[in-house]
Amino acid sequence: MSQQEIPPWLREQLARLEQLQQNLQAVQVQKQQVEAELGEADRALDELKTAKEEEQIYKYAGNLLIKVTKDAIMKELQEKKEISNTRSLVLGKQETRFKESLKELQTKIDDMLKGRAQSTQTDRSTS
Numbered sequence: 001m002s003q004q005e006i007p008p009w010l011r012e013q014l015a016r017l018e019q020l021q022q023n024l025q026a027v028q029v030q031k032q033q034v035e036a037e038l039g040e041a042d043r044a045l046d047e048l049k050t051a052k053e054e055e056q057i058y059k060y061a062g063n064l065l066i067k068v069t070k071d072a073i074m075k076e077l078q079e080k081k082e083i084s085n086t087r088s089l090v091l092g093k094q095e096t097r098f099k100e101s102l103k104e105l106q107t108k109i110d111d112m113l114k115g116r117a118q119s120t121q122t123d124r125s126t127s
Contacts, residue, residue, distance in 0.1 A: 007116075013109050020105060024098035031091040038084045041077050048074050 006014075048070060051057065057073055058065040 010109070010112065013105065013112070017102065017105050017109065020098055020102050024095065024102065027091055027094045027098060031088060031095060034084050034088045034091060038081060038088065041081045041084065045074065045077050045081075048077070 048057070051070060053070060055070075057068055057070055059068050059073055059076075060066075
């Protein structure tokens with residue numbers, strides 16, 4: 001089927017399908033980034049749990065390393081984890097919605113094409 005043979009309604013649905021696929025991919029990439037941040041925060045918290053109170057702890061602040069207290073950085077990392085967990089949950093829900101929409105649209109396109117193919121075969125058999 002050439003570009004000119006594709007009916008406008010099908011072109012529109014295919015463009016919508018492509019947009020949904022791009023949106024899904026973007027959400028999946030964001031979700032992976034958030035999950036990586038969660039992993040980093042977990043590893044850092046595990047390290048801090050084994051650190052002694054008198055040990056010096058530093059954190060990055062741009063291009064600098066700044067000395068921080070164990071309690072302060074643990075609190076900061078816990079907050080970061082909570083925010084990342086919430087973002088991951090939201091992105092997971094978006095991912096599910098995009099997948100459902102993609103499935104529905106794919107089914108709709110398939111049904112439309114089957115209906116068109118059947119009507120074309122009917123037209124040929126009646127001629």
